[in-house]
Amino acid sequence: KQEVTQIPAALSVPEGENLVLNCSFTDSAIYNLQWFRQDPGKGLTSLLLIQSSQREQTSGRLNASLDKSSGRSTLYIAASQPGDSATYLCAETNFGNEKLTFGTGTRLTIIP
Amino acid sequence: EAGVVQSPRYKIIEKKQPVAFWCNPISGHNTLYWYRQNLGQGPELLIRYENEEAVDDSQLPKDRFSAERLKGVDSTLKIQPAELGDSAVYLCASSRRSARETQYFGPGTRLLVL
Numbered sequence: 595k596q597e598v599t600q601i602p603a604a605l606s607v608p609e610g611e612n613l614v615l616n617c618s619f620t621d622s623a624i625y626n627l628q629w630f631r632q633d634p635g636k637g638l639t640s641l642l643l644i645q646s647s648q649r650e651q652t653s654g655r656l657n658a659s660l661d662k663s664s665g666r667s668t669l670y671i672a673a674s675q676p677g678d679s680a681t682y683l684c685a686e687t688n689f690g691n692e693k694l695t696f697g698t699g700t701r702l703t704i705i706p
Numbered sequence: 707e708a709g710v711v712q713s714p715r716y717k718i719i720e721k722k723q724p725v726a727f728w729c730n731p732i733s734g735h736n737t738l739y740w741y742r743q744n745l746g747q748g749p750e751l752l753i754r755y756e757n758e759e760a761v762d763d764s765q766l767p768k769d770r771f772s773a774e775r776l777k778g779v780d781s782t783l784k785i786q787p788a789e790l791g792d793s794a795v796y797l798c799a800s801s802r803r804s805a806r807e808t809q810y811f812g813p814g815t816r817l818l819v820l
Binding site for chain 1: 710746747749751754762797804805806807808809810812813814816
């Protein structure tokens with residue numbers, strides 16, 4: 595069974611700092627991994643998608659990495675801003691099925 | 707392009723009552739998903755459609771949940787009768803072809819069963 599873990603469940607950092615969010619997965623046959631952002635009371639917004647053949651993807655101040663051998667992905671946020679405050683979820687897709695398996699998320703608070 | 711549209715946004719019902727949620731995916735997206743998200747948890751897939759065919763409904767509690775996607779566009783998810791444990795956010799998402807592509811999510815319907 596595919597399992598995705600995100601630790602810590604909550605994180606607070608001062609504005610302007612760089613930060614890293616962690617995601618661990620047990621799936622050895624991962625097809626891709628996605629990072630999503632969820633604002634309170636809203637749906638999910640896709641931030642980055644990394645294929646299993648890739649090691650990282652970048653979009654603006656965001657950089658996501660994927661290490662299949664260790665079963666880990668990280669989301670790096672540079673120069674954090676209060677608008678980055680949200681819950682960040684990672685989700686992986688398996689080669690054998692087309693089902694997204696989500697982690698429980700990390701609730702990020704950027705302190706002005 | 708318009709995003710995934712869901713209605714209603716909020717619904718409060720008493721247990722044993724029926725409830726239905728509606729979803730309109732992004733135009734041209736063949737694959738549609740219904741997820742349930744409990745408080746503090748990540749979304750869990752209930753059902754996935756490719757066009758009008760339900761290709762994965764293994765997590766759908768079929769004794770009380772039903773879904774349809776007529777004409778391969780809009781979809782409706784129904785619960786009858788609702789139980790207290792069904793209180794959650796029901797999210798609809800769509801992708802262009804397969805689940806291996808980026809999924810675009812609607813704002814969700816927050817259901818409270820009393």
